[in-house]
Amino acid sequence: MKSCLVVDDSKVIRKVARHILEGLSFEVREAADGREALDACLASPPDVVLLDWNMPVMSGMDFLRALREASLSAKPKVVFCTTENGIAYIRAAIEAGADEYVMKPFDRETLQSKLQIVGMA
Template identity: 80%
Template sequence: MKSCLVVDDSKVIRKVARHILEALRFEVREAGDGREALASCIATPPDAILLDWNMPVMSGMDFLRALKDAGLPQRPKVVFCTTEGDMAHIRAAIEAGADEYVMKPFDRETLESKFQIIGLA
């Protein structure tokens, strides 16, 4: 079974994402900020990460940079999930290492298509 780490400071977003991803047959773990997510990835790297941009403690962008430096044997696929929709934000996320980008609010079809694009759905 594929695994996905949902990283968002909103419990509601984590719950919605978990529901969708479990329906897509993912094993789902959650983290409330980037630091917690990084520790989780180092302990047990997931296949994919659904990553929020704006979080306390460690932002999504800071997490992406730290993940790149973590030296994992295989880097998880990263789908950035945020309300920031302008091209500058999207370009910055992709340049920082995100594989795909999804806008909030999202639904099952949107999330499933993004995970298909990165080869995991």
């Protein structure tokens, strides 16, 4: 079973994402900020990370940079999931190592198609 770490400071978004991902047969873990997510990834890397941009403690971009610099045996795919929709944000996310980008709010079809693009669905 593929695993996904949902990283978002919104409990509602984590719950919605969990519901969709479990319906797609993913094992789901959650983190409320980038620091918690980084600790979870270092302990047990997921197959894919669904990542919010704006969070307290450690932002999505800071988490992504730290994740890409970490010496993990398997590098998780990262799908940014955010309300930031400017081309500059998308470019910055991809340049920092994100594999794909999805806008909030998202639905099952949108998320599934992004996961297919990164080879996870």
